[in-house]
Amino acid sequence: MKNNTYWKKNIQYISILLSLWFIVSFGCGILFVEQLNTIQIGGFKLGFWFAQQGSIFGFVIIIFTYIYLMNRLDNKLNKEN
Amino acid sequence: MELQYWIWIAVGLSFSLYIGIAIWSRAGSTKEFYVAGGGVHPIANGMATAADWMSAASFISMAGIISFSGYDGSVYLMGWTGGYVLLALLLAPYLRKFGKFTVPDFIGDRYYSNTARSVAVFCALIVSFTYIAGQMRGVGVVFSRYLEVDIVTGVLIGMGIVLFYAVLGGMKGITYTQVAQYCVLIFAFMVPAVFISFLVTGNVVPQFGFGATDAEGVYLLDKLDGLHKELGFHEYTSGSKSMFDVFCITMALMVGTAGLPHVIVRFFTVKKVSDARKSAGWALLFIAILYTTAPAIAVFSRTNLIETVSDKPYEQMPYWFEKWETTGLLGFTDKNEDGRIQYTADAATNELDVDVDIMVLANPEIADLPNWVIALLAAGALAAALSTAAGLLLVISSAVSHDLLKKMVMPDISDKGELIAARIAATAAVCLAGWFGINPPGFVAATVALAFGLAASSFFPAILLGIFSKRINKEGAISGMLVGVSLMLFYMLKFKFGWFGGGEKADWWFGISPEGFGTVAMVANFVVTLIISSRTPAPSKDIQELVANIRKP
Numbered sequence: 001m002k003n004n005t006y007w008k009k010n011i012q013y014i015s016i017l018l019s020l021w022f023i024v025s026f027g028c029g030i031l032f033v034e035q036l037n038t039i040q041i042g043g044f045k046l047g048f049w050f051a052q053q054g055s056i057f058g059f060v061i062i063i064f065t066y067i068y069l070m071n072r073l074d075n076k077l078n079k080e081n
Numbered sequence: 082m083e084l085q086y087w088i089w090i091a092v093g094l095s096f097s098l099y100i101g102i103a104i105w106s107r108a109g110s111t112k113e114f115y116v117a118g119g120g121v122h123p124i125a126n127g128m129a130t131a132a133d134w135m136s137a138a139s140f141i142s143m144a145g146i147i148s149f150s151g152y153d154g155s156v157y158l159m160g161w162t163g164g165y166v167l168l169a170l171l172l173a174p175y176l177r178k179f180g181k182f183t184v185p186d187f188i189g190d191r192y193y194s195n196t197a198r199s200v201a202v203f204c205a206l207i208v209s210f211t212y213i214a215g216q217m218r219g220v221g222v223v224f225s226r227y228l229e230v231d232i233v234t235g236v237l238i239g240m241g242i243v244l245f246y247a248v249l250g251g252m253k254g255i256t257y258t259q260v261a262q263y264c265v266l267i268f269a270f271m272v273p274a275v276f277i278s279f280l281v282t283g284n285v286v287p288q289f290g291f292g293a294t295d296a297e298g299v300y301l302l303d304k305l306d307g308l309h310k311e312l313g314f315h316e317y318t319s320g321s322k323s324m325f326d327v328f329c330i331t332m333a334l335m336v337g338t339a340g341l342p343h344v345i346v347r348f349f350t351v352k353k354v355s356d357a358r359k360s361a362g363w364a365l366l367f368i369a370i371l372y373t374t375a376p377a378i379a380v381f382s383r384t385n386l387i388e389t390v391s392d393k394p395y396e397q398m399p400y401w402f403e404k405w406e407t408t409g410l411l412g413f414t415d416k417n418e419d420g421r422i423q424y425t426a427d428a429a430t431n432e433l434d435v436d437v438d439i440m441v442l443a444n445p446e447i448a449d450l451p452n453w454v455i456a457l458l459a460a461g462a463l464a465a466a467l468s469t470a471a472g473l474l475l476v477i478s479s480a481v482s483h484d485l486l487k488k489m490v491m492p493d494i495s496d497k498g499e500l501i502a503a504r505i506a507a508t509a510a511v512c513l514a515g516w517f518g519i520n521p522p523g524f525v526a527a528t529v530a531l532a533f534g535l536a537a538s539s540f541f542p543a544i545l546l547g548i549f550s551k552r553i554n555k556e557g558a559i560s561g562m563l564v565g566v567s568l569m570l571f572y573m574l575k576f577k578f579g580w581f582g583g584g585e586k587a588d589w590w591f592g593i594s595p596e597g598f599g600t601v602a603m604v605a606n607f608v609v610t611l612i613i614s615s616r617t618p619a620p621s622k623d624i625q626e627l628v629a630n631i632r633k634p
Contacts, residue, residue, distance in 0.1 A: 007632050014170050021166045025159045025335075030328050033152075037319065043292035043300035048318040051155035052147075052376040053288065056162045056369050063169045063362040070174075071355060074634045 006077055013069050017062050024050060024058035087456035088227050095265050095460045096242055099258045099467070103246030106253045111499050114251030115182040115479050117350040121256055126356075127363025129259035130347045132266065132468035134161075134338075134368060136212075137219030139375075140266060140465035145437030148379035151309075151317035155376075156327055156596075160334025162365060162372050167339035167541075169361035173348040175548045177357035178631045182349060183476075184342040184540060185484040191547040192555040193624055195489055200562050202484045204539040205342045209473045209480075210517070211532045212343075213510075216470035217518025220463060226408060226442070227459040233519050239467060240515040247471045247478075248507045255471045256350060262464035267370060269461025272454055273444040274374050280448050281381045291377035301380055308387050313426035317383070322594075329597030337533030337599055340541035343472040346479075354634055382440040385447055390422045390433060398422075401446040410436040410443075470514065478507035531573050534599030538565030542606040548632070550614075551625045557614030565606030572598045 028036055029051035036047030044053075108114040121129070139161070147154030179187055184205060189198030217236055224235025246254040278290035282301065294300050305317045315321045322330075338344065347364075348357045389399065395413060405411040412434035413422060424433045442462075445454040482503035487494055494502070539562045546553045574580040576588075576595045586594075593601060619625075 003629075003633055006634070010632075017170060018166070021163065025163050025331065026328060029155060029159055030324060030331065033324075034319075043294065043302050045302070045318050048152055048155075048302070049292070051152060052158055053291070053373050055159050056373050059162050059166050060362070060366050060369050062166050063358075063365055066170055067355075067358050067362050070358060070634075074355060077634065 006073065009073055010070070013066060013073075017066055021059065021062055024062075025055040029055050084452045084455060085228070087452045088459050091453070091456035091460040092228070092463060095261075095464060098261050099242060099246055102257045102261060103250045103254045106250045106257050108249070108251035108253045108500070111182075111483070111496050111503065113253045114500055114503050115349075115475075115483065116346070117251075117253040117256045119350060120352050121350040121360075123351055123356040123359035124363050125256070125260050126347060126351050126360035127367055128263040129256045129350075129468075130344065130360060130364035131367035132259040132263035132464070133347055133472035134344055134364070134469070135266065135371060135465055136469040137216055137223070137462060137466035139371065140270065140462050141219070141223075141438050141441050144375040144378040144382070145440035147376050148383040148440045149435075149437055150320075151315070152320040153322050153327070154379065155320075156330040156334065158372055158376060160331045161338060162368060163331070163335040164338025165361055165365040165368070167335060168344070168348070169358055169365075172339060172345065172544055172548070173357040173361050174354045175631045176345060176544070177348050177351060178354050178633070180349075182346075182483055183479050184345050184544070185480060186488070187547065188540075188543055188558070189484070189488060191624065191627065192543070192558045193620065194555040194559065197543075197555055197559050197562075198484060198488060200559060200566075201540070201543075202480050204535060204562070204566060205476055205480045205484075208341065208532045208535050209343060209476045210513075211535075212341075213470055213473040213477070213514045214517035214521060216466045216473070217514045218521050219466040220470070221518055223459060223462045223466065227455075236515055236518040239463070239470070239518075240511050243467055243471050243474065244508060244511045247474045247511070248504050251503065251507075252346075252350060252475055255475055258471065259468045262468040263367060265464040266461040266468075267367070269457040269464070270371055270441075271374065272457060273448060273450060274378050276450055276454075277381045277385075277444055277448045278377060281385065287374045287377035287381075291380055295384075301384060305380060305384050305387075308384070308391075312387070312391065312424060315426075317380075323592055326592055326594050326597050329593050329600040333537050333597050333599030333603070334533055336537040336541045336603055338536075340536035340539070340544070341532070342480075342536075342540065343469075343476045345540075345544075346476060347472070378444065379440065382444060382447070386435070386440075387424065389447075391424045392421055394421050396420065399447075401443055404446070405439055405443055410439045474507055474510050474514070477510040478503050481506040481510075531569070531577075531595075534569045534573065534595070534602060535566060537599035538569045538602035538606050542603060542610060546607070546610055548628065551628045552619055553610060553614045554617055554620045556617040557610040557612075560613045561606040561610030564609045565602045568605050569599060569602040572602070 033047035033051060037045040039046040112118055143157055176187060185198050185201035188201040217239060220239030221232035221235035224230055225232045246258050274287045275285050278287040279285045281295060282290035282293040284290040284293050302318055309317050351357050351360055402411060414432055416432050422433055423430055425431045445458060482499055486502050487499050543558050543562055573595050576584050
């Protein structure tokens, strides 16, 4: 695997994960919060939950996913070289 | 045992721990002083970053701020955590690969210019000084509130302890004390939270208690919305700010977080690139423990407060009410003289003044917890303030000794000479920070927003484009940073300090508050950098080589 492919793959991961970052915070917690607030799960209105809890859990999952994906990519690069 | 003894024990023990660590981890070289030798374990670095990041404000005030603003408080929760995603995905691994000591190092080398380096030093210094003044003040306030010494003595004790481990150990000392401070602060924050959650909802996990029902089977959040409506406040779970402003503030805080130099330098201390990613993940996980608990505490204490005081006779108030009245955090004026407390949204009839800090500080008493929990809280608040202050100090001292002295004024200085300079700079910075703590400039609260706005509008675009584009040159980056910072300073001075003709909320550009304006200034930086770069010559082969190199794992 060439460095170019490595970088392209990295950019691809980043774009997907940053879209998710945007969706869980700005999307669910701000832009569509009123629509989501019409859905109630347990004691939470969904939009409010995303704004105060869900987005933060989402961020943690996003970073650990990136760590996993990049470690896998690094290993692949090391093996091929 | 008496509360005072408990507090002296908790504070004394935690302080001796920090001093012990400082003696164990003295720095012998500039590499140890600036980046702890570059071999910190990612989990340790994650804890240190979390402590570095969570300031006195996160620990003491944030839950209270959310408690009074409900949904609007989400900007802090999302804004102060979401930045770590940007750090982990866009900045930290590459800056670690670059492998120097400071943020101006990167800006100066990548944009092959000492002008760019100077602009970066200038920004790093203002950002860090605006931030550190608040921390030293926080130390003083905690001391005066819990240990009955005056604020000046409190600040001096805080200065002494930070001076000891920051000057002696540099980044190495700071890193390992921050690990200890994280443990102290998270334990201190969680113990009362767990108890209160159990008390109010019967669930020991505050994050679940948040969405649970109270003793009568009503969902807590629904109950709070109802109480708010009755008293004339806006509904707790929906906001009063415009959606656009909420968007801008959240973005400015996220990007600002990713651009704060004292957070970025923490990622220079790990061994390799993959460790930089890992420690960003751990840091966010450690931060998330506190940040997902804070909104739960906000709801528990808000409900508790309203139910305890609203329309109740003043005579029947619990003992903690009087205690916090004497500290000035609670105030009751019986306007209609009926002996009852009317707590409403209308300033004309409202009889209760509540300081936001009380929501965390009074928790143990409201929940009737033993004295040692209160002592723990004091030690935790001090840990939060000291750890952040130390991280900022290091940025200030390295900006002076490394970026100014070594890189620009005296390139021939020996490693030993630079180390001495770094220690002198750190000492001077502690004294200056202490002075600000004792004589707080009236604008401290207003300038926290400024620090984030400045970081967002200066560093973030310059670093991001420096990594992800080979075409961006020094002309573009320098003009972008200058435009971003000037625009941010202008807006802040105009609307926070009344310069340039001042202005009211109605005059805000596009309805954006000064807190959210960092987003606009950042966009301006990006646009200017891209346009100017495209019209001036591309950077040399060497620089393009450097960029290609930091992208390799």
